[in-house]
Each structure stands twice: as C-alpha cells, then as structure tokens.
Amino acid sequence: MIRTNPELTSYVKKLFVSGLYEIVEEKFPSKHRIIEQDRRYNKVYFITEGITKCYISDENGREFIQEFLGDGMEFGELEVFSKKYTICSVESITPLKVLSISHSGFNELLETDSHFNRLIMKALADKIRYKAPRHSYQHSYPIEDNIIQLKKVFPEFTEVISKRDIANYIGVTVRSLNRALKELKTKTDLY
C-alpha cells in the first residue's frame, strides 16, 4: 500500500553525499502540498523519510489517491519526459524529508550515469506494474475484499492514514468504508 524503493533511495543518497551534483535536501511539515496538480515545476523529488499521498482531484473537490509514497519513491519525474502539467498533487502525510534535483540535473544524470538511468527506468516500470492489478482488483471486488487485501499488506493502516484518505484510495465514500469495516468486524467477531 505504501510504496517504497530502497535501491533508489540508497543510490540517490550516495549521489547526494558525493557532492558532485546539485542535489538539495528539503524538509516539509505534515499536510504540506509539495506539488499541485495542473502546474509546472522544475524539480524531481526523492523521498528519504516520511510518507506522502499522491492524488488527483476533480472539479467537485473529490480526491482520488493514486499511491502512498514512502522511502525511495520519486515524484515530479513524469514531467521531465513529457513537458506538460502535473497530473497529481503530492502532499505530506507525516513530516517529510526529500532530496530534490532540477530537471536539467536529472537529465544530465540520466545521460551520464547508466546505473541511475536503469534505476529510473525500473522505477517507472514498477509504477506501471503496480497500478494495473490494483485498479482492476478495486473495480472487480466489493469494498470488503479490498479492505482485507489492505490489511494483509499493511495491518496498521487505520492508525497511520485517515479514514478519508483510505476511502479515497479505495475509491469509495467514507460512509461505504465504515459500513464495510463494520461488516468485517461482526464477521470476524463470530469466531
């Protein structure tokens, strides 16, 4: 549920401490919107500590959470390749530490550092791999099954992430989420 990329985080940290590139460390408090949908930015971020939510919001104010990003996950990179507006907002859920690098610095690394190039390529591929089954599962199964799935991969999710965010992640209303949670509890209480 909260995605991570240990290999990437350790490599980018190494690049950072080498001092050879213009990589900057930044900190944000929780609930801070680091990038906002439909804008342009000139930086790519790598999370080194904390959790963010990456979400799309529509004209009616509804949010749909794409992913929860944890250690080693990057954001802002898609806009390097297709020079368009951002499609997601990214907001910190906990206090956050990131390493950031400009588009030009990012491009330079991609061209000169083949290991870095490979790691980014793999990170992109993993984002695709991960999204596909998740959305298909959410479409095909009732809310309850989705919660069971979540509990499997991340048992303490209710403590870290608000109900609203969980609902927006599964793609249902908070009401429906509560209903499903209650159902689940009465079912498990039987045993």
Place this chain on the structure above:
Amino acid sequence: MIRTNPELTSYVKKLFVSGLYEIVEEKFPSKHRIIEQDRRYNKVYFITEGITKCYISDENGREFIQEFLGDGMEFGELEVFSKKYTICSVESITPLKVLSISHSGFNELLETDSHFNRLIMKALADKIRYKAPRHSYQHSYPIEDNIIQLKKVFPEFTEVISKRDIANYIGVTVRSLNRALKELKTKTDLY
C-alpha cells in the same frame, strides 16, 4: 482510448530497416493471444499495424482491460526491468503486425542508443500519466459520463470494439453498459 506512439513506431521501423539489430517482423491474425498473463517471455514487441487489447483476467474469468494498444505502442517491456511474470495478456483485436526484439537486444539498444533510451523512458512515463486520470475518472463518475468521454476521443468505438471489451475497459458489466447506452440515446433523441 486507443493509444499510439508515432514517434516510437517510426524510430523502431528505422532501426529495423537498417538491419543493424536483430529486429524481426511478425504477423498475427485477429483474436490471437500474443502474450499471456503470469508467464515469462523473452521479447519486446512494437505494434506497427493493427489494434490489441491488453488485459488482466482474474480467477473468476473476469477481464479488466488496461489499454487498447495501437500503432507504435510497445508491450512486453516491463518484464525487461523487473524480471518477473507478465501481469497482462495481450490479444490482437484486428490482424496485427509487430516488430519484435529479444530482451538482450532491447537492453543493448537502451545502453548504446540514447535516443532510443529516451523514447522508451517517455513511453513508460506516458503510460503512467495516461492511466492515472482514467482510473480516477472511472471511479468517480457514472457509466454514462464515461461513455460520453469515450465518444469524444473515439466516436466510432462501438463499430471497432465489441461491447464486451468496452464494458471490460470501463470496468462494468455488459448489462450496465447497454443500459447506459440506451439512456444516452433517449436523452440525445430529445433534441
């Protein structure tokens, strides 16, 4: 709705005719399953003619269509980066022509041809960009709105693609799709 990538198709064709790489042209009839979910393959494919559907199927036989792939779209590439099983099946909807290349050949190109590298990177980024709003839209809006959206980008979709595939693409049953289509017609007939 049917994704394409003209830049990539023209570049891969150029590589093919140059004869410098082990790129092979293959043809398939319609309804042929070119790759199957949960298997291993050793090739990357680029579509040069025709349309395929890329879908996930679950244990109950339900299909969820991820994308319709047209000219220039690649598949089988994700497994180069994370050496795991395929997550999708890909099946031709029309007669199909592809150019295929082995994983090792693909890797070699990525390392030696920086233009190719960039095109693949962008193709991956675009797949992510494209998926995000689509799934969020489908979750948040009723079927009818989804159909209206489809008509906008691809007015003749009902002629090319079967009802079942369209339903599996939107993530609803055929019954619901028909209901929505009928509603839409009676509404537009009023004017």
Place this chain on the structure above:
DNA sequence: TTATGGTGGGGACAAATGTCCTTTTTAGTA
C-alpha cells in the same frame, strides 16, 4: 469554561450497478 472544527461512526432512503435469464440479431458455416 464554552465554542468550534475536525474526525469517526452510523441511520434511512435513493440511485446505480450487478445477477440471472430470455429474446433478438448477426455472422458464419454445413
């Protein structure tokens, strides 16, 4: 202390969608 706003929880009803089944249409083939 008293407001106040955010979050969690849930009742009652409405709307959307799924399930199951039947009929019609179409395309292909013996």
Place this chain on the structure above:
DNA sequence: TACTAAAAAGGACATTTGTCCCCACCATAA
C-alpha cells in the same frame, strides 16, 4: 438455404454504494 453459436439487447429483481443527515468524541482556541 437452414442451422448454430456468438454477440447484442433488455426485463425483473437483488445488492451495493452513495447521499444526506445526525450524533459523539476530542482537541484547541477564545
């Protein structure tokens, strides 16, 4: 031509989910 299988369309009913409320709890600011 007639037969068959698959696709398209839709009726009737069940289930799921959403919408619109209200209430309780808790932190915090006035």
